[in-house]
Amino acid sequence: MDLAFTPEELAFRDEIHAWVHANLPKDISDKVHAAQRLSRDDMQRWAKILGKKGWLAYGWPQQFGGPGWTAVQKHLFEEECALAGAPRIVPFGPVMVAPVIMAFGNAEQQQRFLPGIASGEVWWSQGYSEPGSGSDLASLKTRAERQGDKYIVNGQKTWTTLGQYGEWIFCLVRTSTEGKPQTGISFLLIDMKSPGITVRPIQLLDGEHEVNEVWFDNVEVPAENLIGEENKGWTYAKHLLSHERTNIADVNRAKRELERLKRIAKAEGVWDSTVDGPSAGRFRDEIAKLEVDIVALEMLVLRVLSAEKSGKNSLDIAGLLKIRGSEIQQRYTELMMQAAGPFALPFIFEAMEAGWQGNFPGGVVGNAPLASNYFNMRKTTIYGGSNEVQRNIVSQTVLG
Amino acid sequence: MDFDFSEDLEQLRDAVRKWIDKGYDFERRRAIVNAGGFDRAAYTELAELGLTGLYVSEDHGGMGMGPVEAMIAMEELGRGIVLEPLAQTLIASAVLQTHAPAHLQSNWLPRIAGGEAIVVLAHQERGARHHLDRCKAEAKEAGGQWTVSGTKSIVPVGDVADTFIVPALAGGQMALFLVERAAAGVKAEGYVTQDGSRAAEVTFSNSPAQLITKNGLTALLEAADIGSACVCAEGVGVMDKTLTITAEYLNTRKQFGVPIATFQALRHRVADMKMQLELARSMSYYASLKLKAPEAERRQAMARARVQLGTSMRFVGQSAVQLHGGIGVTEEYIVSHYFKKLTQLEMTFGNTLHHLGEVSERMQDTAGVFA
Numbered sequence: 001m002d003l004a005f006t007p008e009e010l011a012f013r014d015e016i017h018a019w020v021h022a023n024l025p026k027d028i029s030d031k032v033h034a035a036q037r038l039s040r041d042d043m044q045r046w047a048k049i050l051g052k053k054g055w056l057a058y059g060w061p062q063q064f065g066g067p068g069w070t071a072v073q074k075h076l077f078e079e080e081c082a083l084a085g086a087p088r089i090v091p092f093g094p095v096m097v098a099p100v101i102m103a104f105g106n107a108e109q110q111q112r113f114l115p116g117i118a119s120g121e122v123w124w125s126q127g128y129s130e131p132g133s134g135s136d137l138a139s140l141k142t143r144a145e146r147q148g149d150k151y152i153v154n155g156q157k158t159w160t161t162l163g164q165y166g167e168w169i170f171c172l173v174r175t176s177t178e179g180k181p182q183t184g185i186s187f188l189l190i191d192m193k194s195p196g197i198t199v200r201p202i203q204l205l206d207g208e209h210e211v212n213e214v215w216f217d218n219v220e221v222p223a224e225n226l227i228g229e230e231n232k233g234w235t236y237a238k239h240l241l242s243h244e245r246t247n248i249a250d251v252n253r254a255k256r257e258l259e260r261l262k263r264i265a266k267a268e269g270v271w272d273s274t275v276d277g278p279s280a281g282r283f284r285d286e287i288a289k290l291e292v293d294i295v296a297l298e299m300l301v302l303r304v305l306s307a308e309k310s311g312k313n314s315l316d317i318a319g320l321l322k323i324r325g326s327e328i329q330q331r332y333t334e335l336m337m338q339a340a341g342p343f344a345l346p347f348i349f350e351a352m353e354a355g356w357q358g359n360f361p362g363g364v365v366g367n368a369p370l371a372s373n374y375f376n377m378r379k380t381t382i383y384g385g386s387n388e389v390q391r392n393i394v395s396q397t398v399l400g
Numbered sequence: 401m402d403f404d405f406s407e408d409l410e411q412l413r414d415a416v417r418k419w420i421d422k423g424y425d426f427e428r429r430r431a432i433v434n435a436g437g438f439d440r441a442a443y444t445e446l447a448e449l450g451l452t453g454l455y456v457s458e459d460h461g462g463m464g465m466g467p468v469e470a471m472i473a474m475e476e477l478g479r480g481i482v483l484e485p486l487a488q489t490l491i492a493s494a495v496l497q498t499h500a501p502a503h504l505q506s507n508w509l510p511r512i513a514g515g516e517a518i519v520v521l522a523h524q525e526r527g528a529r530h531h532l533d534r535c536k537a538e539a540k541e542a543g544g545q546w547t548v549s550g551t552k553s554i555v556p557v558g559d560v561a562d563t564f565i566v567p568a569l570a571g572g573q574m575a576l577f578l579v580e581r582a583a584a585g586v587k588a589e590g591y592v593t594q595d596g597s598r599a600a601e602v603t604f605s606n607s608p609a610q611l612i613t614k615n616g617l618t619a620l621l622e623a624a625d626i627g628s629a630c631v632c633a634e635g636v637g638v639m640d641k642t643l644t645i646t647a648e649y650l651n652t653r654k655q656f657g658v659p660i661a662t663f664q665a666l667r668h669r670v671a672d673m674k675m676q677l678e679l680a681r682s683m684s685y686y687a688s689l690k691l692k693a694p695e696a697e698r699r700q701a702m703a704r705a706r707v708q709l710g711t712s713m714r715f716v717g718q719s720a721v722q723l724h725g726g727i728g729v730t731e732e733y734i735v736s737h738y739f740k741k742l743t744q745l746e747m748t749f750g751n752t753l754h755h756l757g758e759v760s761e762r763m764q765d766t767a768g769v770f771a
Contacts, residue, residue: 205731282756
């Protein structure tokens with residue numbers, strides 16, 4: 001047993017570190033470090049910079065144009081990006097649909113779709129959830145009927161993250177109502193410019209337009225956009241979910257946000273009990289508890305990576321990573337808001353925009369996003385399989 | 401000992417509840433938030449119900465009621481997440497009635513009771529956080545006229561209120577002053593807060609002021625404790641309605657072919673919410689019933705109550721969103737607004753960690769409701 005990375009891994013990290021710091025635009029990392037609003041352009045600019053280097057597809061094998069990194073190398077890359085203040089890679093293309101296309105798409109589909117994903121040129125969205133199908137995803141009702149060489153799609157998807165920017169969407173659609181619900185689902189790639197598609201915004205509780213409803217009204221989709229076999233889509237979707245491993249814990253981002261929490265605590269006078277009295281010490285202890293939680297999560301993630309590297313002692317704990325990771329995300333945003341206390345209460349939408357010149361109440365504009373971030377992070381224990389569902393999955397691995 | 405509500409109290413509760421059900425539905429509230437977070441007409445309706453005069457003595461045109469009536473009114477307003485700041489009116493009327501000289505009382509209390517004048521506490525300063533004894537604003541006297549200078553943050557309806565109750569240092573001692581918004585040197589910049597209500601940054605530059613009391617800290621602590629009792633009562637109302645909304649949703653929403661209320665993991669969470677609600681209701685009673693106790697006893701009770709309420713409000717708010725799933729984090733659906741209200745309440749007149757510190761500092765060898 002050895003906690004340290006190998007010299008090769010450390011050299012790899014240095015290389016990534018140098019490159020990220022040389023190539024990540026400062027205006028973007030400034031926004032990320034301050035939790036300011038990111039535009040479509042911010043996200044896509046960084047995606048294209050990575051794409052040009054061949055690192056947007058950082059998780060892909062070499063045969064499809066990826067760097068073919070090990071699990072540890074992928075982790076180190078994610079860590080360097082997160083700590084440097086890079087925006088999260090929008091996962092729907094490179095992390096979610098690409099592995100499905102690689103595993104189950106035909107050669108023509110791979111040639112057609114993968115390059116645009118790897119370069120960051122094409123924005124992908126995800127069409128899974130429906131109003132009546134959340135945790136019970138297999139009950140989805142959006143219909144795709146085969147007519148000659150095309151499918152006619154009718155129905156509604158929801159919670160489509162950043163779908164307002166989407167150019168393509170991968171959807172689970174119902175192609176059969178026979179047998180178990182899971183057996184009648186197909187995996188379809190749909191051009192969002194197709195006639196009959198309407199994207200409607202859903203405003204979240206923090207006032208942001210982050211998710212959408214996507215409506216399909218007699219949308220014609222060429223049959224060649226079907227991935228794999230008809231009615232096998234559920235299997236492919238499960239492959240996609242199992243592909244999400246350590247990434248979902250987002251421990252690297254948590255490390256960065258813990259640093260920010262400490263900066264906020266210092267600025268707000270809840271850090272040093274010798275200066276600010278016993279209540280500061282009390283708050284600091286809450287940060288200390290979170291620090292332990294984050295270190296424990298990081299060790300858990302490193303154990304998973306080690307197991308992947310050696311191929312031994314494989315750890316089937318994706319559910320634990322999701323549960324703990326999301327709880328920690330919620331906790332650091334909660335503590336940031338509590339650190340600012342009453343000065344987190346003003347809700348000034350424009351103040352979350354970089355370069356805003358107004359006077360934020362209390363004088364610290366960095367406090368502007370704190371309550372909104374706290375509200376927004378409530379989604380993390382709901383999406384991607386709610387934590388209740390995750391606990392069912394985890395308990396099944398224990399109890400059978 | 402008697403925790404039953406008299407017929408009069410039940411009538412008060414019914415009257416407020418009816419007004420909210422008929423006159424202050426979610427759509428009206430949403431329109432008020434969009435228009436800036438305060439509606440004069442709605443405030444006038446509170447006055448017509450007699451609530452703005454709840455604490456004002458009958459001599460001054462009020463109802464001369466006490467903490468229990470206030471608790472019931474605040475609970476019901478919480479149920480409707482009413483934006484208009486009745487708690488501030490209760491604080492202002494109590495402070496003036498207890499501490500202000502007679503001429504200020506007769507000038508302001510009748511108008512407060514009638515809803516014509518809105519008087520709010522402007523005490524929060526940058527750097528003071530939840531410490532009420534920290535104050536940078538200063539007052540000076542020259543030729544019998546006081547003036548106040550300083551900046552106060554997150555003043556409820558600060559750009560709408562007629563008059564502020566302002567703590568300021570006079571010769572190094574905290575005193576309380578009345579400063580009219582229309583007075584010289586007063587500037588108020590308004591905005592909406594996280595719960596949709598209105599607040600402002602208020603700056604005073606040599607603004608003419610009238611002395612309420614030189615015993616400022618004592619009066620401010622009283623004011624904050626009345627505020628804390630209001631937070632408790634309002635929080636109970638918000639949580640009570642939040643639990644109702646959540647239960648209705650769980651019984652309606654179906655997944656896997658059954659209402660999600662059939663899933664044990666969710667049922668247990670509902671049981672825990674009920675636990676937190678009833679513990680909070682108990683401590684809200686405790687807070688209101690201790691509001692007239694001597695200062696040390698009162699302060700200890702408020703801090704204890706706020707620790708329970710803070711824990712409960714956070715748990716109930718977060719759980720309600722979680723149990724709703726995706727719909728719970730949308731702006732359109734009602735439950736996120738209850739969650740945001742609970743979040744803001746927890747940070748009003750001291751957050752939970754602050755009050756835990758207060759409890760900790762006051763701990764004795766013995767403990768209990770009567771200790």
